[in-house]
Amino acid sequence: MAVEIIVPVVAMITVFGSLSFIAYLFFTARHKERMALLEYNKDARVFNTQSLSRFGALKFGLVLVLAGAGLLLAYFMGALFNIPEEVAVFSMLLMGGGGGLLVYYYLAGKAIKEEEQMGMVREETTV
Structure with a gap:
């Protein structure tokens, strides 16, 4: 394969892979925080910041x-x-x-x- 094809493909895979990984980390951390709040019977209204x-x-x-x-x-x-x-x-x-x-x-x-x-x-x- 030519370099003209490989470089854009690798760049796109890297960009989309990085964005997907960041989104995964964000949602799993948020899920863990909410589960910890539920475990200790705390109020989860702190996450409703959609004012x-x-x-x-x-x-x-x-x-x-x-x-x-x-x-x-x-x-x-x-x-x-x-x-x-x-x-x-x-x-x-x-x-x-x-x-x-x-x-x-x-x-x-x-x-x-x-x-x-x-x-x-x-x-x-x-x-």
């Missing part, structure tokens, strides 16, 4: 919208200023996504402060 934020859709939407705006701006930067397209796309995508996260934390923090002032804070609220 979803009320602002999750806002975060996802802002990141996608501003990342899309970054891609659009990167296209125009590449066309107008003769910047290499790869550089413009990569940098503006990261800047747009980061800007979306900054706007999200500003808006979510502002909403939580308003609720605290009105006395309407829920315990499961996480940002």
Whole structure:
């Protein structure tokens, strides 16, 4: 067999094998922890950490919208200023996504402060 065939096959097997092994270790460790809790009659509610934020859709939407705006701006930067397209796309995508996260934390923090002032804070609220 040629090296051009063997190297990608070995690389794919290594990547998928490593990911599968990490997932196996994660789930077996979690299972052992839960079985130990059951053995000592402890409360297993510590594993129910699925308190979803009320602002999750806002975060996802802002990141996608501003990342899309970054891609659009990167296209125009590449066309107008003769910047290499790869550089413009990569940098503006990261800047747009980061800007979306900054706007999200500003808006979510502002909403939580308003609720605290009105006395309407829920315990499961996480940002």
